[in-house]
Amino acid sequence: MDNIIETYDLKKAYGERGVQFNALKGINFTVEKGEFLGVMGPSGSGKTTLLNLISTIDKQTSGKILFDGKDMGKINNKDLSRFRRDNIGFIFQDYNLLDNMSVEDNISLPLALNKVPHREIKERVNKISSFFGIETQLKKYPYQLSGGQKQRVAAARALITSPKVIFADEPTGALDSKSATELLSCLTEMNEKFNTTIIMVTHDAFAASFCKRVLFLSDGQIHGKLNPNSSRKELYQRILSMMASLGGGEQNGLF
């Protein structure tokens, strides 16, 4: 299978020289097309930094990222936002819906910015909203929705451009367990049905158990990987023990 993302010795440092803080200390990994990858780790382990780098929101200090074979460092700033809009979908913990737009407009936003004809937009919005079970909410505004509904709207917005990769940053962080399960099932279905690559950052073992593969980050480095070869329940148990070992300071994990 092709790799959609490859990183080589990815490093990120914050702050001035002298008081530097290294958030990432050389990360190497690959993501295959159609994968559902989980990135886990305790707070401050560099999960979000990693996500920001590979989603082009932030720039690495050194190292290389290949996105679908293209070197991201070589795309200039001007084209970067366009690149992001066309290739990447985002789902954030706090939804990041625009509360002055209706659900319909929120989902249409990326297409509208790309000047897709509005009839086509309408068609695609209808299709995707029925997939996420929000077709009756289209005329409502975000403040009239529950957290779970909002996150599904955000997922619909992320998916509508048919991006190559969807990045989800703690998508279940603000949801109750029922809504979280619903959303995660949606993501799984999306991954299987549309063969969409999903990279999800989470610190919730339950959420991570929906992924096909899980990476563990700690202190800016990859400290373990879990590969799919078991049922979700079993994976959940393995994640828990992995986290326990990380939290306990042991660095040997289950390879």
Add this chain to the structure above:
Amino acid sequence: MDSFKLALFNVKNNIKLFKFNIISMVFAIAVFFNFFSLIFNPSIDLANTDKQSIKVTLYMTSIVLVFFILFFILYSNSFFLKQRKKEIGIYTFMGVDNSKIAVVFAIEEILLGVVSLVLGLFFGMVFQKAFLMLLTKIAAFKSSVTFYLSIKSVIITSVVFILIFSLAAMRGFMTISRSKLINLLNAEKQEDKLLKTRYFTGIMAIVLILTGYFFSGKIFTEDFFTNSSIVILSIILGTFLLFSSFLSVVVKFMKNSKGILYSGTNIISISNIAYRIRYNYRTLACITIIVATTITSIGAAFSVQHMFNSIKRVAYPYSFSYVSSDSRVNARVLDTISSSKHKILQSIETNYLTFDSGDNREFPMNHPVIKVSDFNRITNSLKAENKEEIISSVGGLQDGTAIAVESSNDSGFQNNQTLNMYGLNIKVKKTINAPLLGGRFQFNTIVLTDNDYNKFKDNCYKLETAEKEKIFNGIVVSNQEDSLELSKKLAAIPELKDNFTSYVVYCNLFNEVIGVVKFAGMFLGVVFMLSTASIMYMKLMSDAIGDKKKYEILMKLGISESELYRAVSKQVGLSYTLPLLIGAVYAFMGIGVLQKFLNKYLEISLLKPFVVSLSIYTIIYICFYLLTTRKFVDMVKA
């Protein structure tokens, strides 16, 4: 921290928002101070007693200024309160009671006021020299006005503005101490609900504005006060309703027609506009009214100049004129002129009689009466532009009829009105506008056939109370604009005392008055402009603060910098375009009414002053627009 320190801290923290506000107030105070310094300036007093009208102009302008500043301060005051409702809510939440918070905010208001006042007075004094220079430049002031530090003006300025600021502080105090915690905390949510579309209100708005326009036609023909009040009230109310309804209908339409909405950055700007329209429409309506007022007044000020220029030719056709049949006086006048650097270009002498129409019992209404042959002779030698037309309009005058030549102060005769001229019945065929004897006569000149003139002359000599025939002398000299020196010498001839009219004296006086009108109008315009800018600035900056989060999301989703700029441009652009557009329409209507009124008396077009003032406004507006857009983008990106 005590209340005062807290207030000081708040002012420092919010200086970004207050900045523009302070600049406008400082400027307004400096202008006000200088207007009053000028009123009390002794060098104006000594120069001429006719300067009274200049003082009245300055005085009236100051009053307008005060009312405007009052509005502006109360407006920005309530704006800041709204901005900071949540802040007040948090204080209340922490257990500070309302009145204590109100005290803090009142102190803040007074602090701002004192700072503006002190700065305003300071800059007012520092720039008085420049102010006076502008006065001599713009107002073409011939007499020198010297620097004068007026303690009276300092006191008046301080008292007036301290009163205004106390009023604002008191109002703020009342608002806060009466407000409820739940409303304070939910302030933002309440504000940003979408505006409902109200078709009925929209129709009402149009009806009100049309009513205003209808009554504006009556301002000059019927009761001025009633009609102008109706116009002002209905236009202001109509504008507010228009913005509250019409705008929401348009925005809703744009939001619902996905073809418009889903086209590039439109989706961002339209959504942002729709989101805040409920609160913003009031600001837009205010600005519309200010724009309309400013453009109309600039146009009106221009028209005064215009009007004077066209009146001048008719009202002052002679460099000097006097009434005398004494040949010694005439000789002295000629001597005086020939000993000056001016040459006599024309000298006109004509006999005239005086007719008191008796319409007013308080004072005589003395109409000069002349022969049609004299009329033709004078018209020919005065070389008026429309000489042929004037002469032909009098041609074929028959016995028993007359033509009236209009004077500036006379409402005139009705056409075909019959006059009983001391026993002689004369029908006035029409009233025309032509240079003849000039503005020294207040009432219309009556032109009779030579025959009738002689009959009337007989009647005059029979009637004891009637004035007898006199000789009018008019002289045109070369270089008359520059003949003040000569004019003074001639006025010194004892026989000409109270009987001497001089072109240059009146021109100078008019020019000075018009100059001061323009001068005061200009400063008023700048104050209006600055305050519109600062209202706009406050509004857009608070919008920017509110939109920051939205634009952050958009940047994450991948909108480029140029798209961001485009979205903001459109969003900000609406706030500038709409008031300017609608304000320009109002001003156009207003100036149209003025022109219609003026055209009854003289042929002038106010289109040019309208276009000029609108263009100036537009250019400055575009500058503000570019500036605020830039600032807005910086703020949402930061």
